[in-house]
Structure formats: C-alpha cells, structure tokens
Amino acid sequence: MSQKLSNAQIAWRAAQDIEDGAYVNLGIGFPEMVAKFQPPGKQAIFHTENGVLNFGEAPAEGEEDWDLINAGKKAITLRPGAAFFHHADSFAMVRGGHLDVAILGTYEVAENGDLANWSTGPKGVPAVGGAMDLVHGAKRVAVITDHVTKDGKPKLVKKCTLPLTGVGCVTRVYTSLAVLDIENQRFVLREKLPTMSVDELQALTGAELVLPNTIGDLVAPEL
C-alpha cells in the first residue's frame, strides 16, 4: 500500500459532507475529531448523549467546569444557543429521527450495514454506552475507520464476526483508502485514493465492491 489517509484526514473528509445547520452526534474518541474540520460557512450543531446541544470546543486547561462535559466525560464549552436537557429527551433526539448525522468508529462494518463497534469479545468488562441507540434514528449513520486492522485484515467485511452494535444501520463509510455508501446491502465505491487501483482496494476489502460508472478521487489536504 503506497499511502493512506491519516485519522485527521479521514475526519476531515467526513466533515466535508456535514450540511450547514445539521444536528450531529460524534462518537467518543476518534469521531470527536470531525468537529475540528467543519468547512468554512458550514456550522453543525453538536449533540452529546448526556444532555447538551450546541457545544463547542474544549476549554483551556485549568478552565474546565466538570459539570459541563460530553459523553466521553471530557470538558466542553457552550456556543450561543446551547441547550441542556435530561437523558430521556437526549435519546428521544437520537431514536426519534431528529439527528441528521451520527458518526461512529468501528471494529467491523458489513456490506449489509451491520456495525460491530462495542465489544471485541467476552473478555473483560462489557460496556456499551449509547452506541446501540445512536445507530438508530439518525438520518445518516456514518462510520470513520482505517480500511484494515493493525494486522492488515479487512474491517469492511461480508459479515461481522464480532458482537453487533446494530443491524443494517450504517449508510456511509469513510476509510483511510476510500469512501463507500451502503446501498442494497452492498458496498458502493464512491471515492478512492487516486494512487490505488480498484483491484488493490478490492484486495483489502472483505466484501465485493460495487463499481459505479464514476468513482471520485479521495483527496485530503495535509493536516
């Protein structure tokens, strides 16, 4: 593999598709990075499960108010027009179809849209948080991920082998090598690195790619 997008570049690419005024939930960890790359002139409104809409960036160190945190328990700030609400209202926003986009990380995503991102198996203490709710209800459920695991195994697969977070829920996948939509239970290739051939990409993908007539170049700035 000649090159791939960094995590920041994957997050940047996902951020380009967020419409102005969209209500967006970013999963804990890597997806939080998407907030940094909102395109000029487009202002998303971020939701966090623990009851805040329209929060902004992290406060400076020493300025934290620990009653004002996100679902990852990190300190946040508020933008003008923020709102607080209780947990049942928060998840009404999630399941009730009020969010435009949810962006999550993943261990595996299958061609039928199944997502496995909460458990790597029976060892240790299981913890699910809000992931099983978040995958339902948002108009678009996107995943950002490396295209392959650290061992080089495909993360885009025919069928998930790890415990599922949700069934048939993912609509778009942004990886280090490509952008794909999930349509009719298949991965449809929308963009790929210009330096990589379709065959090379297919070899790193665990399910057959659907190839439309036009496949765009996946290009991200240096970040």
Add this chain to the structure above:
Amino acid sequence: MNARNMREKDVLMDKTVPDLNSAVAGIEDGMVVMVGGFGGSGAPIELIHALIDRFKATGSPKNLTVVNNNAGNGRIGIAAMIDAGMVAKMICSFPRSADPRAFTEKYLAGEIGLELVPQGTLAERIRAGGAGIPAFYTPASYGTDVAKGKPVAEFDGKHYVQERWLKADVAILKAELADTLGNLTYRKAARNFSPLMAAAAARTVVQATRIVKPGDIDPEQVITPGIFVDAVVEVADAKQEEALMRQGVAYA
C-alpha cells in the same frame, strides 16, 4: 382571613431534612438505589459518602442494587461504595471510566453482578418507571447479544425490542437549587438522569447546593417538580466528583 393570608399559610409542607445522616436514614439492605450523575457531573457525592459512613458504622445498608450510567471512578462515590462491599449489583450502560478498578476487580472476581443496558434504553426504562409505563419497544439492541431473551415485535416493517420499566426504592440526587417543596433546578450537564430517577423512585432524596423558600424558584425554571421529591438537604459546599478524582482523593 383574606386570600393573601390563605396563600401564605397554605404552604405548610417542608421537605428539608437537617443533615445528610437523616437524609439517607431510610436506605436499607437489598434496596434498589438510583444514583444521579453521568460520570462526575451530577454525582451526589456527599449523600453517597453519608451512606458509606452509615454502612461502616452499622454494617447496613448492604446488598444494594445501584442504578447509574457508570460504575464508579477512582476511590470515591459509587466506586467507594463498591470498595466498601455495599453493592451486590450494578445496572448501568458503561462500567468503565478513567479509573474503573473498584468495579472491574469485583466483577472479574465474580463478586458483583452487572446488568448492562444501552444508555438510551436505561434512560427510557427509568422514565417509564416514573411514568407508570410497564414496558415499551425500542430499536436499540435489536439483533445484538444485549437483546437475547427479550420479546421482539415488528412495527411498520421495522423490528423493535421490548424493554421493561425500571423503578427504585430510593433515588439519591444532586440539584443546584431546591425549594422546601422539593422543586429542583440543576447545574449545566449535571441534570442528565436525575429528573427521570426522581420520578422512578419510591423515595427521592436530594442534596441541593442551596435550599430556598417556595416562590424563590421561578415556576418557569423548575426542572423537577416537587411532587417527585421527598427530602432535600442543603450541602452548600458540595464537592464535584471529577474534581475530587483529579485531586486523587480516596474516600475510605
């Protein structure tokens, strides 16, 4: 007596209790206890520690089932309850934290039970408990291991999992303002599960940073109406759990 006097004399009820020990007095062995807070935000740390003090002095309450989003952090709050051996089972969505060793050690040793509930389902089960709705259907967890053994039904072509209400014997919560009738406001994101738990518990005990007289909270600003609250105790210098954690405080 004119109407004005009537109104002033009407307000006889006073839900304030004098101290933390009296506030936690009704919590007994084997009870289900809902604890407000999401991580350290909204954790009623002084009520929890008063409960631990009672356990250390009397051996009770023990075998508690604790409902919270998490399962404690560090050596304070719920983690200190678990360390003390008061907790038989946690019902939570995310029993991990920056420092989850209290729960993790007991869980891996088979000394504490865990009912893992997706976060939105946990919130809605508590809401349903307070609202008198015994069961409901949610899309969350359909087709996953978490849904095993639960009834499934199809509505308008989509599958949903049946979940049951969750109620408690006692809820212990942290509020910003309380009036003597139990009307509450919260501080920032410290609201989280507390308004739901207030309704879902048979007895709701609240520590408030300030207790004011009826009318001092604008009715437009009341978040939890006093009907859901049984006792309020003022803890003016209430600590913040996350801030304590970061100072490395252990409650022992």
